[in-house]
Amino acid sequence: MLTILFDGIAYGMLLFILAVGLSVTMGLMNFINLAHGAFAMLGGYLTVALMQRWGWPFLVCLPVSFVVTALVGAVLERTLYRPMYRKPHLDQVLFSIGLTFMSVAAMDYFMGSSQQIMQLPDWLRGRTELFGGALGMGHYRLFIIAVCAALTVGLQLILSRTRFGSQLRASVDDAVVARGMGINVNLVFAATFAVGSGLAGLGGALSAEVLGLDPTFPLKFLIYFLIVVAVGGTSSITGPLLAALLLGIADVAGKYYIPKLGAFIVYSFMIVILLWRPQGLFSRLGGGK
Amino acid sequence: MSTPVKPAEAQNTDALLKASRWRAWEPLLWLAALFAPLVFKSHALLVNEIAIVALFALSLDLILGYTGIVSLGHAAFLGFGAYSAALFAKYINPDPLLGLAVGTAAATLLGLLCSFTIQRGSDLTRLMVTLGVSLILYELANKLDWLTGGADGLQGVIMGPLLGRFEFDLYGQTAAWYSLTVLLLIFLLARRLVHSPFGATLKAVRDNRLRAMAIGIPVGGRLTVVYTVAAGVAGAAGALLAQTTGFAALDIFSLERSADLMLMLVIGGIGWLYGGLAGALVFILMREGIAAITPQYWTFWIGLFLVVLVLAGRDRLLRPWTWFGKSRKQGGQP
Numbered sequence: 001m002l003t004i005l006f007d008g009i010a011y012g013m014l015l016f017i018l019a020v021g022l023s024v025t026m027g028l029m030n031f032i033n034l035a036h037g038a039f040a041m042l043g044g045y046l047t048v049a050l051m052q053r054w055g056w057p058f059l060v061c062l063p064v065s066f067v068v069t070a071l072v073g074a075v076l077e078r079t080l081y082r083p084m085y086r087k088p089h090l091d092q093v094l095f096s097i098g099l100t101f102m103s104v105a106a107m108d109y110f111m112g113s114s115q116q117i118m119q120l121p122d123w124l125r126g127r128t129e130l131f132g133g134a135l136g137m138g139h140y141r142l143f144i145i146a147v148c149a150a151l152t153v154g155l156q157l158i159l160s161r162t163r164f165g166s167q168l169r170a171s172v173d174d175a176v177v178a179r180g181m182g183i184n185v186n187l188v189f190a191a192t193f194a195v196g197s198g199l200a201g202l203g204g205a206l207s208a209e210v211l212g213l214d215p216t217f218p219l220k221f222l223i224y225f226l227i228v229v230a231v232g233g234t235s236s237i238t239g240p241l242l243a244a245l246l247l248g249i250a251d252v253a254g255k256y257y258i259p260k261l262g263a264f265i266v267y268s269f270m271i272v273i274l275l276w277r278p279q280g281l282f283s284r285l286g287g288g289k
Numbered sequence: 290m291s292t293p294v295k296p297a298e299a300q301n302t303d304a305l306l307k308a309s310r311w312r313a314w315e316p317l318l319w320l321a322a323l324f325a326p327l328v329f330k331s332h333a334l335l336v337n338e339i340a341i342v343a344l345f346a347l348s349l350d351l352i353l354g355y356t357g358i359v360s361l362g363h364a365a366f367l368g369f370g371a372y373s374a375a376l377f378a379k380y381i382n383p384d385p386l387l388g389l390a391v392g393t394a395a396a397t398l399l400g401l402l403c404s405f406t407i408q409r410g411s412d413l414t415r416l417m418v419t420l421g422v423s424l425i426l427y428e429l430a431n432k433l434d435w436l437t438g439g440a441d442g443l444q445g446v447i448m449g450p451l452l453g454r455f456e457f458d459l460y461g462q463t464a465a466w467y468s469l470t471v472l473l474l475i476f477l478l479a480r481r482l483v484h485s486p487f488g489a490t491l492k493a494v495r496d497n498r499l500r501a502m503a504i505g506i507p508v509g510g511r512l513t514v515v516y517t518v519a520a521g522v523a524g525a526a527g528a529l530l531a532q533t534t535g536f537a538a539l540d541i542f543s544l545e546r547s548a549d550l551m552l553m554l555v556i557g558g559i560g561w562l563y564g565g566l567a568g569a570l571v572f573i574l575m576r577e578g579i580a581a582i583t584p585q586y587w588t589f590w591i592g593l594f595l596v597v598l599v600l601a602g603r604d605r606l607l608r609p610w611t612w613f614g615k616s617r618k619q620g621g622q623p
Contacts, residue, residue, distance in 0.1 A: 032413055083600060089412040090359050091599045094555060097548045098595025105589030219544060223424060230417045264428045267421045271406060274418055278410025 002135035004253050010141035012248025013148035014210065016241050018203035018221070019228040020155065021196020023240045026229055027172050028189055029085050034096035036200055036225055037218030038103035043069045043201025044208040044217065045107060048116045058121050062147075062205055069201025074194035081193070082186075100218045107215040116213040144206055151199070155237060168192060227270050233280030243280075309484030319473055326465035334461035339573050340468035341529045346553045346565030347472075347479055348522035353551075354559035355483055356515050357495030359412050361547050362419030363523060365403075365426050368541040370396040370524025371531035372430060372437060375446045378532065383449035385457075385467065389528045396524020397517055404516035408509050420544065427542035442538035446531065457533065464533035471529060475522055480562055482518070491515055492560075545588075552595055 022036040043065040050056040050064065080099075084092055120140060128137050159165040170178040171185045179185050204217070211221065224247065232243030247266065254265040322340075326333045345367055352358045374392030382388070406418045430437045437443050450456045455463045482488055493501040494508050502508050531537045540546070549572065557568025575594075579587040 026413070032416065080596070080600070087599070090353070090551075090555075090559075093359060093361070093416070094551060094595050095599040097551075098592040098599070101548075101588045101592030102596065103592075105586045105592065109586055109589070222544070223420060226413075226417055226420070230413055260432055261428075264425060264432070267425045267428070271418055271421045271425075274410065274414050274421075275406055278414045 003137075004256055005249060006135060006137055007141060008249030008252040009245060010144050010248070011210070011252055012245035013145050013152075014203055014207050015224055015228055015248055016244035017148050017151060018200055018207065019225040019244060020237055020240055021193070021199050022225050023229045023232060023237070024168075024172070025189070025193050025196055028168075028175070028192060031081070031085055032089055032092045032096065033081075034093060034222060034226075035099035035103070035218070036197075037220075037222050038100055039069050039073060039197040039200040040204030040207070040221070041103065041107060041213070041215070041217040042072065042204065044204035044213045045111055045116070046201070047205035048118055048208055048213065049111075051119060062202060065205040066198040066202040069204075070194040070198030073197025074190060076197075077190050077193040100222070103218060104215050111215070113215055116208060118209045118213070120209060140209060144210070147206065151202075152237075152241060159237060164188070164191070223267075227266070231270060231273055231280055239280060309480070323466070323469055323473075326462045326469070330460065330462070333465045335573065335577070337461050337465040337468050337533055339569055340465065340472045341526050341533070342550075342553065342573060343566045343569035344468070344472045344475060344529065345523055345526040346550060346557070346569045347476060347562065348519045348526065349550055349554055350559060350562065350565045351479060351483070351519040351522065352516055353554060354561065354564065355488065355491045355495060356512065358407055358512070358516070359416060360407075360419040361416045361544065361551075362421070362423035363519075363550060364542050364544075364546040365419070365423035366396045366400060366520040366523035367527040367530070367546070368423070368426055368430070368537070369399050370527030371537040371541055372443065372527075373524070374528035375443045375531040375537040376436070378446050378448055379443070383447060385448050385451050385532050388448070388532055389471065389525060392528025392531070393521050393525040396527065397521035399524075400517040400520020401513070403520065404513040407516060408512060420547075423542050423544070423547065427539065430539055430542065437537075440539055442536050443531075444536045446535050446537070448532050448535070461533065468529050468533060471525060475525060476562065476566075479522070483562065487511075487514075495560075549591070552591065555595075555598065 018040050019036070021039075022033060025031060025033060046065045046068055047058075047061040050061045051058060056064075080095075084095055087095075123139070125139065128139065128142075159168065167178070167183045167188050170181070170183060171188050175185050204213075207213075211217075227247055228240050228244045231247070232240035250269065251263070251266050254261065254263075258265070325336045329336060345363075348366070349360070349363050352360060352363075370392035373395035374388040377391045378385075378388045403419075403422055406422070407415050410418075431439055434440075448457055451463060451467055457463050483491070490501065490506045490511055493504075493506055494511055498508055527541070530541070553568035553572040554565055555568070556571050557564035557566065576587060576591075579590050583590075
């Protein structure tokens with residue numbers, strides 16, 4: 001029971017790190033980016049490749065995957081994404097699905113279509129039992145929770161305490177007025193996009209062992225990212241965090257207790273929630289859009 | 290006081306009538322299509338597939354092109370129709386026409402249920418809900434393996450002869466004619482539908498929902514009707530697919546299928562009934578062509594095509610004379 005809760009929290013934290021960038025970019029530019037999972041996949045493959053082919057230590061790979069994916073994200077934002085912001089949603093959907101297809105086929109071509117196996121360092125492999133076995137905690141999942149919690153606190157602090165954070169919040173609330181106040185919304189957005197992609201890459205690197213990594217990753221987990229964003233709303237990061245935790249726990253528990261129904265429960269829940277509150281569970285009502 | 294109103298009204302009806310008039314090339318085109326299985330005898334199966342996919346694209350065009358609902362889960366209805374028709378043929382009655390009716394009816398019912406899920410919310414919410422429905426059906430078809438065959442697909446569907454006379458042959462000529470006829474009939478209905486005053490209100494809803502509401506169009510009711518009809522058409526396409534191939538597989542519900550469908554429609558041009566047909570033709574031929582060169586990686590080229598298409602502006606694809614000029618206005622309606 002507790003173990004399931006624990007695994008669910010670890011899973012939810014991962015989903016949050018993977019999806020938080022998507023939620024912020026979607027709230028900021030009203031841009032539907034279905035290619036977000038491609039960045040996560042890039043981070044995951046980068047880590048696996050660095051560790052296996054060149055024997056880099058795991059802890060070095062994580063920041064590297066963050067930085068590289070962020071750079072790729074920044075370049076793509078500058079070149080490909082920017083003309084898309086003003087187009088209708090249909091165009092955005094087509095464009096980002098196209099990017100996803102390309103990334104899937106390209107990864108297949110370069111890395112092969114089989115699932116990648118990640119060799120964790122020894123100190124992350126064990127498992128600790130507490131309360132006489134009622135709570136079994138995999139060390140790697142503990143590590144994931146620690147990293148993700150630290151990142152979440154960091155993000156929240158940046159968002160609420162720094163100058164950049166207030167610029168970002170102003171831009172999300174009303175881009176036109178923010179621009180009028182002298183905030184360079186394009187720059188804010190480019191930075192956010194890069195950081196969001198980087199976080200996805202980091203999440204992909206962390207999740208390679210838990211979720212499995214193969215070239216269909218962006219398509220397989222697309223729905224999960226979108227659930228986090230759609231249910232959590234796009235106006236804050238606490239919404240997506242709660243949504244991700246809820247989703248993670250519900251998914252793990254559902255798969256454990258009623259394996260017959262599988263992912264069925266999660267999808268049904270999502271539809272019911274979206275019918276009940278189309279703007280997301282935790283959004284401020286209206287939102288002015 | 291009625292005199293100043295009348296001419297304007299008459300003008301409007303004239304405009305509507307003019308748009309719905311048959312062009313000279315249309316009957317010719319259909320005649321050519323019906324001869325296709327005879328001319329390309331060895332490729333009759335391909336003709337069959339194109340006809341089915343065209344029907345599917347037609348159905349998406351009704352909701353995306355004419356009403357402006359962005360859906361990522363239209364494959365749900367295709368799959369539901371396919372599984373219904375296949376199960377009906379396997380367990381109850383192998384008659385194709387009955388099966389077609391059953392598949393269409395089942396998908397129509399599902400569409401009616403789902404139409405209430407797309408009434409509210411933003412484009413993102415709608416994307417999620419439509420995608421969610423198709424994923425739920427995927428899970429259902431996967432887990433109910435005693436009924437649907439699970440991941441192996443539903444096999445052993447043997448169809449009876451069409452109209453009690455024409456057997457489905459291995460080369461697919463009967464299948465191709467069957468699908469083409471159904472396509473033609475549904476196309477005629479859809480053509481009637483979109484050129485009717487009802488169709489005009491759909492376009493009004495697409496262009497500006499708020500204004501449509503303000504002039505008294507019952508937006509919710511219109512969405513329900515068109516979504517239900519489109520689902521039924523998709524179900525018919527699914528039923529044809531299951532009947533002519535003799536089985537139904539899980540991947541019929543996949544996201545790729547919905548995405549491919551969107552691409553087809555965009556190639557042909559949305560908001561134009563022949564758009565889906567042309568798109569299906571081009572897409573299938575393109576897929577066959579690319580798959581012959583690189584069987585494993587053709588999705589890459591499809592993706593690249595999508596990206597370039599959107600970046601260049603998709604409404605210019607059909608107008609080669611604008612390719613080298615300066616793009617004046619984005620997002621213009623074709």
